Structure formats: C-alpha cells, structure tokens
Amino acid sequence: xxxxxxxxxxxxxxxxxxxxxxxxxLSWVQGTLTIRSGVGKPLMGxxxxxxxxxxxxxSGIAIxxxxxxxxxxxxxxxxxxxxxxxxxxxxxxxDVLCVGAEPLTLVDCLSVQRVQPEMLExxxxxxxEGALRANVNIVGGELAQLPEIVQGxxxxxxxxxxxxxxxxxxxxxxxxxxxxxxxxxxxxxxSSGLHSNGFTLAREILSGRYGYEIDTFIPELGKSLxxxxxxxxxxxxxxxxxxxxxxxxxxxxxxxxxxxxxNLTRVLADVGFVIDQLPRPLPIFELIQxxxxxxxxxxxxxxxxxxxxxxxxxxxxxQQVIEIVGQNGSPAQVIGHVxxxxxxxxxxxxxxxxxxxxxxxxxx
Numbered sequence: 001x002x003x004x005x006x007x008x009x010x011x012x013x014x015x016x017x018x019x020x021x022x023x024x025x026l027s028w029v030q031g032t033l034t035i036r037s038g039v040g041k042p043l044m045g046x047x048x049x050x051x052x053x054x055x056x057x058x059s060g061i062a063i064x065x066x067x068x069x070x071x072x073x074x075x076x077x078x079x080x081x082x083x084x085x086x087x088x089x090x091x092x093x094x095d096v097l098c099v100g101a102e103p104l105t106l107v108d109c110l111s112v113q114r115v116q117p118e119m120l121e122x123x124x125x126x127x128x129e130g131a132l133r134a135n136v137n138i139v140g141g142e143l144a145q146l147p148e149i150v151q152g153x154x155x156x157x158x159x160x161x162x163x164x165x166x167x168x169x170x171x172x173x174x175x176x177x178x179x180x181x182x183x184x185x186x187x188x189x190x191s192s193g194l195h196s197n198g199f200t201l202a203r204e205i206l207s208g209r210y211g212y213e214i215d216t217f218i219p220e221l222g223k224s225l226x227x228x229x230x231x232x233x234x235x236x237x238x239x240x241x242x243x244x245x246x247x248x249x250x251x252x253x254x255x256x257x258x259x260x261x262x263n264l265t266r267v268l269a270d271v272g273f274v275i276d277q278l279p280r281p282l283p284i285f286e287l288i289q290x291x292x293x294x295x296x297x298x299x300x301x302x303x304x305x306x307x308x309x310x311x312x313x314x315x316x317x318x319q320q321v322i323e324i325v326g327q328n329g330s331p332a333q334v335i336g337h338v339x340x341x342x343x344x345x346x347x348x349x350x351x352x353x354x355x356x357x358x359x360x361x362x363x364x
Contacts, residue, residue, distance in 0.1 A: 044176060048266055049098035049255055050167075052174055060171045062101035066091040067162035070199040071229070076154035077206065077214045078226035081119050084161060085126020086133075087196045090233035092165035093134040094255040094309065097240045100175035101167035103134055108141040113150045113158035115143075123161065126232070134237045136165065173244075177252035177267025177312070180338050184251055184312050186264070186273060187321045188335035191308030193284055195233040197258045198302040202229065202288055210291050220283045228284050236309045239325040243311065248320055252312035256304045262355045264310060265344045272341030276349050277334055281305045297353050297360040307335060 026046065033042050036053075043052045043060060050064035068087045075084050093103040108127065110120070120143075131138055152158025194202060205212050206225070212218075214226045221228045236255075243250055252267045264273045281299075285306065289299050299305065309330070311321050315337075322332045346355035347363070354363040 043171065043174065044099070048176065049095040049253075049263075050101065052099055052101070052169060052171070054171065058171060060101075060169050060174065062096045062099050062103075062167040062169050063164065064092055064095040065162060065164040066095060067160065068196050070203065071194075071196050072159055072161065073153040073203060074199065074206075074214070074226070074229045076152045076157045076159075078230060079154070079157075080226065080230055081122035082126040082129070083230045083232040085123040085128070086130040086232040086235075087126070088161050088163045089127060089130025089134055089136070090235045091196050091257065092163045093130075093136060093167075093235060093237055094233070094257075096165050096167040097236060097309075098175070098253040098255055099167075099169060100173050100244060100250070100253065101169035102241060102244075103136050103165050103167040103237060105137050105139050106131070106163050106165045107139060108161060108163045109144070110141065111144045111146050111150050111160045113145075113147050113152060114156045115145060116157055119157060119159070123159075130232070130235060133235045175250055175253055177269050180251050180267055180269040180271045180312060182271070182338060182340045183315060184338040185315050185318045185334050186275065186336040186338070187311045187313065187318055187325075187332050188256075188278070188307040189236060189239060189309040189311070189325055189330040189332045190234075190279075191256070191282070191304045191306055192234040193228060193231040193282060195257065195304055195308060197304065199229075201292070201294070201302055205288060205291055212291075218283075218287065220287065234308050234330070236325075236330065238328040239330045240309070240311070242324045242328045243321060246320070246324055248313060248317055248324065250311055250313055250321075252310075254310040254312075256307050256309060258302075259358065260300050260302065260304055260360075261307065261310075261346055261348070262301065262358060262360070264312075264346055265355070267312075270342045270344060272339045272343065272345040272347065273336055274339055274347045274349065275336035276347070277336060278348070278350065279306055279333065279335075296351055297362060300348060300351065300353060300355075300360050310335070312338065 052060040096103045150158045353360045
C-alpha cells in the first residue's frame with residue numbers, strides 16, 4: 001500500500017499524532033471504568049460513539065459529548081452564528097443515537113473571548129431550533145469569558161461551544177454492532193454537506209490563495225461559500241427513532257463524522273465493509289478536492305463525502321429502512337454490505353481505496 005498524504009496535518013490537524021498521544025490520556029481514563037459497579041457501571045468500553053451506564057438491571061443512560069470545532073471560525077468570518085447552535089445539538093444527539101438510545105436532554109458550555117449579546121442570541125436560537133428537531137430539552141449550561149485563551153478569526157468574537165447529551169435505552173436494546181454478519185447491508189443516509197468535520201482543511205479555500213472570499217457565490221453550489229460551509233449538521237433523531245419504534249432489526253448505527261466511513265469500524269464485531277454503491281459526492285467536496293488538490297484517500301478520511309449516517313440491517317429490511325427514514329427527512333440508499341474480516345477493513349472499490357488502521361490507502 002502507498003503511504004497517504006498528510007494534507008490535513010499540513011493544515012494543522014495531525015490525526016496520527018493525536019492517536020498516538022491519546023494513549024497516555026486513556027491509560028488513566030480507562031482505569032476509571034471499574035470504579036463503579038451497579039448503578040453507574042459502564043456497559044461499553046471507550047471508543048464507541050456514546051457509552052451506556054446502568055441505572056438498574058433494565059435501564060441505562062447513554063451519554064456523549066462533542067463540540068463544533070473550527071467551523072466556528074467560518075461563522076465569525078460570515079458574522080452568522082445560528083447554525084452553530086444547531087450543530088452543537090446535532091453532533092451530540094447523533095452520537096447518542098448510535099447505541100440505540102433516545103436523546104433526552106443536553107447541557108452546553110460556551111466559552112467566549114468577549115460577551116457579544118447578538119452573537120449569543122443567535123447561538124441560542126440555533127440551540128432552540130436544534131432541540132426542537134431532536135426533541136430534547138436544554139437544562140443548563142455554562143458561559144465562560146476567557147479573553148486570554150479564546151481567540152478567533154474576528155477580534156472580540158472568538159468562541160467555542162461544546163455540548164453533552166444524555167439519552168435513555170433499555171439495556172437489552174443497546175445497539176453496538178456485535179451481531180453483524182456477512183451479507184448484512186449498509187444503508188447510507190444523506191448528509192446536508194460538510195456537517196461539522198474537516199473544517200481546518202476546508203477553511204483553506206478561504207485563505208486568499210484561491211480567489212474565494214466568504215461571500216463568493218459559487219454557481220456549482222447555487223449559493224455563497226458562507227451559506228454552504230455554514231449549512232447545519234443534519235439531525236437524524238426522527239429517522240432513527242422511527243426505525244426503532246417500528247422494531248426494524250437494526251444491527252449497527254454509525255454517525256459518519258470525523259474519519260468518514262472509517263467510523264463503521266467502531267462496531268464490536270470483527271467484520272469489514274464493502275462500500276460499493278456510494279452516490280456522487282456533493283459539489284462542495286468536489287470543490288474542496290479540486291481547489292486544494294487533496295488526494296482522494298484523504299478526502300474520504302476527513303469528510304463524510306455525502307453520507308452522514310449509516311444503518312446496518314439484514315438484507316430483507318433494507319427497503320423498509322429507506323422508506324422510514326425517507327418519511328422522516330433523509331434520502332437514503334443501500335451503499336454496501338458487511339463481509340467477514342478479522343482485520344476490520346473498509347473497502348471503497350469504485351474509488352480504489354481500502355481503509356485499514358484508521359487510514360485509507362490506494363488498494364493494490
């Protein structure tokens with residue numbers, strides 16, 4: 001296999017270094033998993049989209065935390081913040097869904113360079129709209145003024161926002177992908193765009209070296225760069241809860257965020273995935289790849305490429321999934337299938353790529 005490029009690392013995000021450095025942190029954090037037994041006992045290891053802790057022998061609480069990342073810098077350039085609040089809801093509830101839980105409630109932490117009332121109100125409106133779509137409430141949060149720490153692309157408007165979501169799930173209904181088998185199919189739900197990942201690389205298109213400004217209208221997109229880049233992350237709560245309420249035999253759920261389709265390998269079963277029926281990437285991904293000259297393998301590592309969520313079910317249930325999620329807001333299609341593979345790889349044959357060890361490579 002050929003070594004992949006490190007275009008993302010050159011932009012400032014070295015995922016390989018982060019993965020190796022994470023070991024020291026996790027060596028201590030993982031030691032806490034055995035502190036509690038009974039109420040509060042974790043039912044999963046660290047590394048899935050969310051974890052589940054027990055309340056009793058029947059019920060569990062799902063929990064996950066995430067932030068919006070450097071997409072906030074685009075919001076500052078465009079002086080538009082509502083979508084960022086929506087994103088904060090989305091990135092958290094979508095992860096909680098992946099264990100088969102219903103998201104219930106969320107808290108947020110907003111760190112700012114300086115208090116800007118209009119900016120805060122826009123973020124608040126986005127949080128509200130996202131909460132409506134996800135059917136969750138926001139029961140608290142924190143506003144921290146950190147001028148020495150928080151900076152941004154617009155002086156005085158630097159900020160960061162993260163959230164923590166909890167949901168409920170019956171312990172015997174937890175979905176972790178442990179029962180996947182050869183021949184199960186992967187249904188891909190469309191993304192709304194970049195969502196909230198890969199912006200350290202994507203923002204290079206605004207560096208001034210390529211002739212684009214934040215308000216540049218792009219005919220291929222039918223909108224300005226600001227409108228495209230700030231399109232909110234899609235919230236998949238109605239789609240996935242619709243499947244669970246219909247008792248569709250869902251075997252695995254995957255939020256396709258950072259690491260792209262490699263997120264499929266978070267399942268517990270030792271299986272691989274052949275993803276051979278992908279739709280054409282959305283125009284924004286083609287624009288980024290061509291403008292920044294990003295290799296195809298790295299595009300599929302960094303971005304969702306048009307698929308924001310995956311549902312894995314037996315072949316005979318695939319059409320039912322497509323119909324239910326379509327009724328609840330997401331176009332979907334079968335994009336691949338599960339294969340027996342102890343090395344837990346992801347094949348993209350149409351792109352000539354294979355994912356192994358957290359990276360995509362050109363296949364031999």
